[in-house]
Amino acid sequence: MASTGLQLLGLVLAVLGWVFGALVCAAPLWRVSAFVGGELVIAQMVWEGLWMNCLSQSTGQIQCKTYDSTLALPTSAQAARGLTVLSLLLCLLALLLGVAGAKCTHCMGDANQASKARLTRIAGVLFLVAGLAYLMPICWTAYAIIRDFYDPNVAAPLKRELGPALYLGWGACVLLLVGGALLHVGSSPPGGRTVPVFGGVAKDNPHTGTAGEGKQQEKSFV
Numbered sequence: 724m725a726s727t728g729l730q731l732l733g734l735v736l737a738v739l740g741w742v743f744g745a746l747v748c749a750a751p752l753w754r755v756s757a758f759v760g761g762e763l764v765i766a767q768m769v770w771e772g773l774w775m776n777c778l779s780q781s782t783g784q785i786q787c788k789t790y791d792s793t794l795a796l797p798t799s800a801q802a803a804r805g806l807t808v809l810s811l812l813l814c815l816l817a818l819l820l821g822v823a824g825a826k827c828t829h830c831m832g833d834a835n836q837a838s839k840a841r842l843t844r845i846a847g848v849l850f851l852v853a854g855l856a857y858l859m860p861i862c863w864t865a866y867a868i869i870r871d872f873y874d875p876n877v878a879a880p881l882k883r884e885l886g887p888a889l890y891l892g893w894g895a896c897v898l899l900l901v902g903g904a905l906l907h908v909g910s911s912p913p914g915g916r917t918v919p920v921f922g923g924v925a926k927d928n929p930h931t932g933t934a935g936e937g938k939q940q941e942k943s944f945v
Contacts, residue, residue: 727826729909730843733902734821737850740898741814743891744857748807751777751787752886753864757872757879772888773804799867803860810857814899817849821906843910850903854896861892 751772770777777787790796793804823830824842868885871877 726909729905730821730825731827733847733850733905733907733909734818734825735902736898737814737821737902737906738818740850740854740895740902741811741818743895743898744807744814745811747861747888747892747895748773748811750888750891751775752888754868754883755886757882757884769883770886771883773800773807799863803864806856806860810853810899813849813853813856817846817853817903820849821846824910840910844907847903847905847907847910850899850906854899854903857892857899858896861889861896865889 749772751770751774753773754769754771756767756769767781768779770779775787775789777785779785793801796804820842822828824839824846826836826839826843865885868883872882872884
């Protein structure tokens, strides 16, 4: 069925977005050094992430160190941590609900299709919320990097550029949003859809007219 295919496609895309989001959360490549001085020889490059920063030498050596204190971080970094972790936890909950309510699984049995469809729609909404929650720290970090890059008051060694993790994070957000939307659309309530009646004749139910005539005959005898 088309709805089952939409559910499977939505789950696959959402799981891919969840995996990419976890990689982006752990990667120290949100901010990278910006070279604006026209130097030909680059001795080292700084990478910054949510949980650690790394120093890459021109010799190929990379040294990474986690942040000593969470409270010492800027408020934006703390908020980004919280939103990304919250988004990943929502994805985990949505994945459990989506697998339990999918039409191709038998976790809840085949008789209770209404509850399964409701669970899958909730899973789609959770994936949408998780995608939006993940999008906010990505966009805010990109805005802060661009703002500081063009700020003349910021020294050149402190300027940063958009890291590859941000681009992967945008892709993860798109996967989560598209997957959640497909999962919600593919979880239509079980049973036939109501067909509009034109001219007083219900074409999808040929027994309607017979039942109506029988009721009129019963009323005439009374």
